[in-house]
Amino acid sequence: MPEHDLVVIGAGPGGYVAAIRAAQLGMNVACIEEANALGGTCLRIGCIPSKALLEASELYKMAQHHLSEYGVTVGDVKLDLPAMMKRKDTVVTGLTNGIAGLFRKNKITRYTGRGRIVAPGKVAVEGAQPVEITAKKIIIATGSRSAPLKGVEVDGTMIGTSTEALSFPEVPKHLVVIGAGVIGLELGCVWARLGAKVTVLEYLDRILPGMDTEIATEAQKILQKQGLEFRLGMRVTGARVKGAGCVVECDGQPPIECDRVLLAVGRLPNTDDIGLEKLNVARNQRGFITIDPHSFETSIPGIYAIGDCIPGPMLAHKAEEEGVACAEGIAGKYCHVNYDAIPGVVYTDPEIASVGKTEEQLKDSGIPYRKGLFPFIANGRAKAIGRTEGRVKILAHAETDRVLGVHIIGAHAGDLIAEAVAAIEFGASSEDIARTSHAHPTLAEAIKEAAYAVDGRTIHM
Numbered sequence: 001m002p003e004h005d006l007v008v009i010g011a012g013p014g015g016y017v018a019a020i021r022a023a024q025l026g027m028n029v030a031c032i033e034e035a036n037a038l039g040g041t042c043l044r045i046g047c048i049p050s051k052a053l054l055e056a057s058e059l060y061k062m063a064q065h066h067l068s069e070y071g072v073t074v075g076d077v078k079l080d081l082p083a084m085m086k087r088k089d090t091v092v093t094g095l096t097n098g099i100a101g102l103f104r105k106n107k108i109t110r111y112t113g114r115g116r117i118v119a120p121g122k123v124a125v126e127g128a129q130p131v132e133i134t135a136k137k138i139i140i141a142t143g144s145r146s147a148p149l150k151g152v153e154v155d156g157t158m159i160g161t162s163t164e165a166l167s168f169p170e171v172p173k174h175l176v177v178i179g180a181g182v183i184g185l186e187l188g189c190v191w192a193r194l195g196a197k198v199t200v201l202e203y204l205d206r207i208l209p210g211m212d213t214e215i216a217t218e219a220q221k222i223l224q225k226q227g228l229e230f231r232l233g234m235r236v237t238g239a240r241v242k243g244a245g246c247v248v249e250c251d252g253q254p255p256i257e258c259d260r261v262l263l264a265v266g267r268l269p270n271t272d273d274i275g276l277e278k279l280n281v282a283r284n285q286r287g288f289i290t291i292d293p294h295s296f297e298t299s300i301p302g303i304y305a306i307g308d309c310i311p312g313p314m315l316a317h318k319a320e321e322e323g324v325a326c327a328e329g330i331a332g333k334y335c336h337v338n339y340d341a342i343p344g345v346v347y348t349d350p351e352i353a354s355v356g357k358t359e360e361q362l363k364d365s366g367i368p369y370r371k372g373l374f375p376f377i378a379n380g381r382a383k384a385i386g387r388t389e390g391r392v393k394i395l396a397h398a399e400t401d402r403v404l405g406v407h408i409i410g411a412h413a414g415d416l417i418a419e420a421v422a423a424i425e426f427g428a429s430s431e432d433i434a435r436t437s438h439a440h441p442t443l444a445e446a447i448k449e450a451a452y453a454v455d456g457r458t459i460h461m
């Protein structure tokens with residue numbers, strides 16, 4: 001029976017990063033992945049293919065509608081959807097093969113098959129080459145899958161999840177997206193840019209639940225201008241294929257006819273049928289594995305869990321941080337993740353990025369704060385590149401000036417937020433950001449100005 005110091009189940013950003021870090025720390029590591037390619041949801045059917053399509057569809061939209069504003073005239077712009085999909089697949093394959101290379105470099109043993117914990121320290125690999133392996137420690141990093149919705153009959157073609165929406169063979173005439181969360185909006189934008197009419201149905205009275213309301217409201221206005229139709233306060237009760245199209249039913253509303261449906265109402269942890277029931281590994285009501293936040297150990301000693309299958313934001317970089325911390329903890333080092341400094345990005349155009357507390361969270365918890373706002377319309381670089389929509393918002397403690405939250409909607413917000421994450425990680429004040437030199441002309445100067453605005457002393461407004 002093969003023996004390892006550590007076996008990781010699942011090779012997503014949580015699992016593969018934990019495996020690499022543990023190998024760096026001298027452990028003999030194995031990783032079990034049931035899919036043929038490594039990289040998990042993120043690389044195969046999540047972050048990476050969605051961003052490849054977001055970029056390609058944005059370029060198409062630019063060439064079709066906006067290049068002339070920059071004095072660039074192009075001829076007849078045509079969409080080659082198969083080529084766009086092929087490029088996306090090439091990007092994915094390059095990256096998943098890259099993880100296989102990293103496994104070889106770090107001497108991580110790869111098992112292809114489904115991992116099931118048989119007992120503490122023992123995992124069965126099920127599949128074409130079944131085998132039982134032993135390991136002193138086990139990390140569960142099995143990730144998540146799209147949540148179903150009662151009444152919505154997913155057929156994997158006309159009615160599908162994000163996985164199908166990453167590979168539609170043609171541009172839908174009318175795509176109905178159920179759920180105005182991150183995944184629904186990003187993929188809704190892809191297909192709207194490529195020419196589909198997109199209707200987003202959302203149960204709540206707002207989009208992007210959990211994000212700062214002021215920023216989400218601005219996002220809704222901008223996306224509406226781009227052609228997305230939002231119908232808020234709509235509870236979807238069913239969706240089914242009808243003839244050559246689909247019909248979506250909502251509480252108290254006439255049914256909506258369309259030709260494709262994207263179900264994007266959240267994700268559920270992959271924690272069934274991997275041996276947890278038999279061992280009595282504790283899970284919460286929604287199936288997420290409960291862990292000790294100082295070690296990532298589950299209720300069973302020697303078994304750990306990280307990433308989308310434990311509570312917390314379902315984000316690749318959060319899974320990666322946990323992978324590193326968990327491996328270091330197992331190696332006897334300090335094990336810590338700062339959940340106050342995990343950024344969240346929505347890769348719409350413009351991008352929306354945030355870190356730390358929202359204004360609503362500060363109000364609800366009675367924390368006194370000062371707010372600095374700066375619009376990109378007053379930023380020189382934003383004007384030069386023709387991307388003046390959006391703003392930066394900094395929330396700082398009213399007494400200590402410590403930065404508590406930063407929210408950005410605007411071009412490249414996902415990259416700009418890194419400065420704010422570092423500020424929060426280092427416990428910076430808004431005055432620290434205001435006194436930090438920012439290169440001119442850059443979009444990042446809007447962050448400096450928003451920091452000035454906390455103290456009511458913007459220079460360029």
Ligand code: FAD
Nearest residue numbers: 010012013014034040041046047115143307308314315316
């Ligand atoms: P996963 O990536 O889900 O990996 C788990 C792996 O475990 C999978 O490969 C699965 O096959 C395998 N597995 C499961 N059970 C078993 C078993 N019993 N045996 C063996 N293998 C098993 N996050 C971001 O931060 N940024 C983004 O831009 C972003 N975009 C996204 C877009 C989409 C469309 C989707 C769906 C998700 C997106 N996410 C994004 C979320 C991100 O993909 C997840 O948070 C991340 O992949 C979680 O990593 P993980 O390692 O916990 O799990």
Ligand code: AMP
Nearest residue numbers: 179180181182202203235236264265266
């Ligand atoms: P997220 O969890 O960020 O992926 O977002 C999922 C979104 O789907 C949330 O905004 C939910 O409010 C929304 N949602 C959940 N159930 C329904 C439903 N039955 N009809 C419409 N929207 C829903």
